[in-house]
Amino acid sequence: MSGRVLVGVKRVIDYAVKIRVKPDNTGVVTDGVKHSMNPFCEIAVEEAVKLKEKKLVKEVVAVSCGPQQSQETIRTALAMGADRGIHVEVSGKDYETLGPLQVSKIMAALAKKEDAQIIILGKQAIDDDCNQTGQMTAALLDWPQGTFASEVTLDGDKIKVVREIDGGLETIKINTPAVLTADLRLNTPRYATLPNIMKAKKKKIANVKPADLGVNLTSKLEVLRVEDPPQRQAGMKVETVEDLVGKLKESGKV
Amino acid sequence: MAAPLVRFLSKSVRQISRPPWGACQSGLRSRTTSAPAVAPNQAGGAVAFPPLQTYSEEESMMRDAVRKYAQERIAPFVPMMDENSAMDEEVIRSLFEQGLMGVEIDPEYGGTGSSFFSSILVIEELAKVDPSVAVLCDIQNTLINTLFVKLGTPAQKEKYLSRLSTDMIGSFCLSEAESGSDAFALKTRAEKHKDYFVINGSKMWISNAEHAGVFLVMANVDPSAGYRGITCFIMDRDMPGLEICKKENKLGLRASSTCPLNFDNVKVPEANILGEVGHGYKYAIGMLNEGRIGIAAQMVGLAQGCFDHTVPYTRQRVQFGKRIFDFQGMQHQIAHVATQIEAARLLTYNAARLKEAGRPFIKEACMAKYFSSEVATLTTSKCIEWMGGVGFTKDYPIEKYYRDCKIGTIYEGTTNVQLSTMAKFIDKEYDH
Numbered sequence: 001m002s003g004r005v006l007v008g009v010k011r012v013i014d015y016a017v018k019i020r021v022k023p024d025n026t027g028v029v030t031d032g033v034k035h036s037m038n039p040f041c042e043i044a045v046e047e048a049v050k051l052k053e054k055k056l057v058k059e060v061v062a063v064s065c066g067p068q069q070s071q072e073t074i075r076t077a078l079a080m081g082a083d084r085g086i087h088v089e090v091s092g093k094d095y096e097t098l099g100p101l102q103v104s105k106i107m108a109a110l111a112k113k114e115d116a117q118i119i120i121l122g123k124q125a126i127d128d129d130c131n132q133t134g135q136m137t138a139a140l141l142d143w144p145q146g147t148f149a150s151e152v153t154l155d156g157d158k159i160k161v162v163r164e165i166d167g168g169l170e171t172i173k174i175n176t177p178a179v180l181t182a183d184l185r186l187n188t189p190r191y192a193t194l195p196n197i198m199k200a201k202k203k204k205i206a207n208v209k210p211a212d213l214g215v216n217l218t219s220k221l222e223v224l225r226v227e228d229p230p231q232r233q234a235g236m237k238v239e240t241v242e243d244l245v246g247k248l249k250e251s252g253k254v
Numbered sequence: 255m256a257a258p259l260v261r262f263l264s265k266s267v268r269q270i271s272r273p274p275w276g277a278c279q280s281g282l283r284s285r286t287t288s289a290p291a292v293a294p295n296q297a298g299g300a301v302a303f304p305p306l307q308t309y310s311e312e313e314s315m316m317r318d319a320v321r322k323y324a325q326e327r328i329a330p331f332v333p334m335m336d337e338n339s340a341m342d343e344e345v346i347r348s349l350f351e352q353g354l355m356g357v358e359i360d361p362e363y364g365g366t367g368s369s370f371f372s373s374i375l376v377i378e379e380l381a382k383v384d385p386s387v388a389v390l391c392d393i394q395n396t397l398i399n400t401l402f403v404k405l406g407t408p409a410q411k412e413k414y415l416s417r418l419s420t421d422m423i424g425s426f427c428l429s430e431a432e433s434g435s436d437a438f439a440l441k442t443r444a445e446k447h448k449d450y451f452v453i454n455g456s457k458m459w460i461s462n463a464e465h466a467g468v469f470l471v472m473a474n475v476d477p478s479a480g481y482r483g484i485t486c487f488i489m490d491r492d493m494p495g496l497e498i499c500k501k502e503n504k505l506g507l508r509a510s511s512t513c514p515l516n517f518d519n520v521k522v523p524e525a526n527i528l529g530e531v532g533h534g535y536k537y538a539i540g541m542l543n544e545g546r547i548g549i550a551a552q553m554v555g556l557a558q559g560c561f562d563h564t565v566p567y568t569r570q571r572v573q574f575g576k577r578i579f580d581f582q583g584m585q586h587q588i589a590h591v592a593t594q595i596e597a598a599r600l601l602t603y604n605a606a607r608l609k610e611a612g613r614p615f616i617k618e619a620c621m622a623k624y625f626s627s628e629v630a631t632l633t634t635s636k637c638i639e640w641m642g643g644v645g646f647t648k649d650y651p652i653e654k655y656y657r658d659c660k661i662g663t664i665y666e667g668t669t670n671v672q673l674s675t676m677a678k679f680i681d682k683e684y685d686h
Contacts, residue, residue, distance in 0.1 A: 072315075075311070191319065192319045193319075193352045194316055194320075194352060195366045197316055198361070201311075201312060
């Protein structure tokens, strides 16, 4: 089964950065802060590139929705082995309210336009932890979904997916075209070697506007307030089990 | 966010137990001390005379890729390599795999096909993590590869360049026991016979020798002609008569092997002469002029790496009710050192850009190497002081940087030689 794989990559604040809440509590500080590709998106790209190396798919297309800087994230995907990129330009107010619903509409539209066989996304982004985009995309396209994938095997025109679930591992077989979301143990992403970075310079990144795809970006969600988690309070020691139960009842926990 | 962090910390394949300071290595240092992510990369070129810390998109991507790779795949091995005075095979293999050993080599020979400045950035980033690994990469890129690219015949390039970019390390053999700074007084003899030369003599202080597959040996074919007899010979490791002796037990840069070599009637075919007979001295000087920018980059990276480990500690350590960083005396010292590192970096970048632009750069390269090595010495010494007692222990990486920096003022042209070279240029400048 040869076909096209669409991989979504998101530009997020780097995992190692210490996050700070803006003084006006409207969000977190992003200016001048190091950004990089969402770690789960890296795993998604790696899986797509692996499929291409095994000659199971024909082309890997990296997609990112966001401002100008999202192109750097696409370049990283190209340096890892994606063939070409699509940058869906979203900036300003639209970018601030961009969420899983809007992105999944974009991905669904692109999947149809690019005639994609498989969409691979990271299971969630480390900035919003939504874990929704993959699922919504599948629903919009009416495609089967293999989420929290820790192992993916192509089997004719079906895909066998081993999923990490609360109880352990679940194995499912789904038809293609399908949406997969990558979990942590799916693979270990490769480093972009210097020669591949040089090769990536020659690969194309197409520019697309959401309006061209017929997607409406208005969000029905409004962020009211962003706060730091509460400071950890000191614990207290109790003498007996009765004391413990008493204290728990007192603070309304029981 | 715990899950991705666990993955990244366990990325190294070998089960190396990380020393206590391993955890504070990644990402805690403020992004503004290293090459700034804040400074906009004006790829569109709106600024007419961009600042020295302006990088092309390619250079930025390379630097970020090397930084990540060095943190994740070299850092875990560093203390062990220093302790055992041995470069790990896995580290060497991954350097080649990442394309770091052939930055300027053409892709047709398996290289990366990038620029000199890119290799400078690579060396700087590697040196932040381990100056020994940086010097391995520096010698390969700025000395060995450049010599082959500039002087190699098509046959020689065919034979060596693709090996140099993929799996073979090279060594540059000039110094001898009796000739260091006085390099041209070298005694290694090459006697001509028909279509081959017989080489006898010995070399000293040869870096990378333990793992090198090819040696560029400077030998004299005609001692009566003095330095004009010096010729560059390509020697393969397996040539009979070539003996690689036991490596030195060094103060610093311990993971980088430094060995004496002996040549006992080594037969080298005429086809193995690199460039022209009797021109070896020119090539040596020429290459070392460029190589010293690489050493400057190594020293800047070393200083920055040491600094980046120390400042977070000063922000954390509380004495007399405040962070030691908050004492004015400390702040002044830290700011002074930061200025020196910045100046060293700018000297280095400028020398590199001058060379790339084909403009005269020798005086500037000398200045960069001399200044950077002095700055590295100052920085590491100060960092140990700022860390206090823990700076003096091997549990923290600071003392390693302190030991590693000293060679900077010595190899590839001692500080005194750099100063004299600069003085010659200065003298000429006032010549009218």
